[in-house]
Amino acid sequence: MDIKGKKAIVTGAASGIGKGIAMKLAQYGADVVVADINDKSAKAVSEEISKKYNANCINVNVDVTTAFSTEKMVKETIERLGGIDILVNNAGGDRAQPFWETTEEFRDWVIDFNYKGPVNCCHAVLPHMIEKQSGKIVNIASDAGRVGSSGETVYAGAKGGVIALTKSLAREVARYRINVNCVCPGPTDTPGFVEGTTEKLREALKRAIPFRRIGQPEDLGNAVFFFASGLSDYITGQVLSVSGGLTMAG
Numbered sequence: 001m002d003i004k005g006k007k008a009i010v011t012g013a014a015s016g017i018g019k020g021i022a023m024k025l026a027q028y029g030a031d032v033v034v035a036d037i038n039d040k041s042a043k044a045v046s047e048e049i050s051k052k053y054n055a056n057c058i059n060v061n062v063d064v065t066t067a068f069s070t071e072k073m074v075k076e077t078i079e080r081l082g083g084i085d086i087l088v089n090n091a092g093g094d095r096a097q098p099f100w101e102t103t104e105e106f107r108d109w110v111i112d113f114n115y116k117g118p119v120n121c122c123h124a125v126l127p128h129m130i131e132k133q134s135g136k137i138v139n140i141a142s143d144a145g146r147v148g149s150s151g152e153t154v155y156a157g158a159k160g161g162v163i164a165l166t167k168s169l170a171r172e173v174a175r176y177r178i179n180v181n182c183v184c185p186g187p188t189d190t191p192g193f194v195e196g197t198t199e200k201l202r203e204a205l206k207r208a209i210p211f212r213r214i215g216q217p218e219d220l221g222n223a224v225f226f227f228a229s230g231l232s233d234y235i236t237g238q239v240l241s242v243s244g245g246l247t248m249a250g
């Protein structure tokens with residue numbers, strides 16, 4: 001099943017998992033907004049996607065930590081593409097360190113980026129989706145939010161909040177035929193993952209993962225495509241781990 005002609009926003013799509021998601025949605029026919037705070041990289045990704053898939057792909061600047069910026073993103077998307085059918089809240093990040101060594105500034109940044117960002121984006125896009133009586137929202141959390149992660153306590157808490165946000169919002173908007181689901185990546189081969197780990201740690205993770213490999217951005221793109229497409233029309237409020245079996249639901 002394709003999503004031809006659907007209008008999709010992917011935040012944090014200038015690299016890594018977000019780029020993989022944007023490429024997958026474009027591959028299956030969506031018009032895609034590469035939304036990112038990094039204009040230069042976002043423009044390069046949108047041009048790459050347009051060329052590779054002959055897709056209608058644009059880039060829009062956004063700082064997801066501010067409501068004004070996310071509202072502007074939604075307005076610009078509607079003006080340029082004519083509507084929004086899919087929102088993927090992917091933007092987020094962390095820097096691993098012991099919790100007791102974190103500063104208030106750092107903790108605020110992690111919470112704003114990883115939790116407040118999805119809240120702002122959902123709040124900005126929902127009036128449009130409610131008016132249309134349809135929409136798909138896919139939040140990217142993390143397995144850290146399900147099972148915890150040493151050195152990422154504030155991040156894990158924020159991602160746990162994203163999981164709870166997904167479930168509660170799904171209940172609120174189901175009456176408008178809007179689906180809200182959540183994808184939790186495990187260790188994934190992105191520039192941030194490589195920079196934040198050692199070769200020894202990456203090899204140890206490979207051995208711990210039942211499929212014996214680190215995830216690829218395309219793996220996350222496949223899961224998001226499922227939730228963004230008609231294949232998931234009767235699924236909402238669900239959390240899907242994409243971790244090669246590293247974590248499994250109890």
